[in-house]
Amino acid sequence: DTEVTQTPKHLVMGMTNKKSLKCEQHMGHRAMYWYKQKAKKPPELMFVYSYEKLSINESVPSRFSPECPNSSLLNLHLHALQPEDSALYLCASSQDPLGNSGNTIYFGEGSWLTVV
């Protein structure tokens, strides 16, 4: 089973709302990732968690706040977003951090976010 599950699949939120995206994997993977993908573009890395600790933040605005409650769960808290933040948000995981040899990233189906 190489499944990464993301909820919700679609989310519409106003610029003053607070919402969260959720991600879950039960593969025993120790690294988890958030990516943002705009139309016709490759995924852009936002955050990396290794062994439940934030290891990479790609200078993401503070209106995006990641959280890793345990080794299976990853959340992305959203607050005061802008319309340009509308995108597909992809969660992913790998057995170990990518700095180790030949690990594969497994992606979820994504959460489509629309900010109005």
Place this chain on the structure above:
Amino acid sequence: AQSVTQLGSHVSVSEGALVLLRCNYSSSVPPYLFWYVQYPNQGLQLLLKYTSAATLVKGINGFEAEFKKSETSFHLTKPSAHMSDAAEYFCAVTLPNRDDKIIFGKGTRLHILP
């Protein structure tokens, strides 16, 4: 720094024809290479990966790719295209013992003509 270049943002082939999607990489050390496919409104799915074992790698759905160090290439092929192959394809690279990032190419949209 490592990078990935995919030649052709759009490729069109007829159903039943050969599929060839090109990927070249730039890296100071032997990389790990991946091909992912993204169908409309879905996440990314791993097609195949190269991790320094056999240079010809077979993946899912009849795809394969060959690692050519002399050409710094990792082109994706499929002998006979099917309508269901229409999707976005991303080549990607990671480096051993480096940071925890995967570098994606810009993607190639594959169109299948009936």
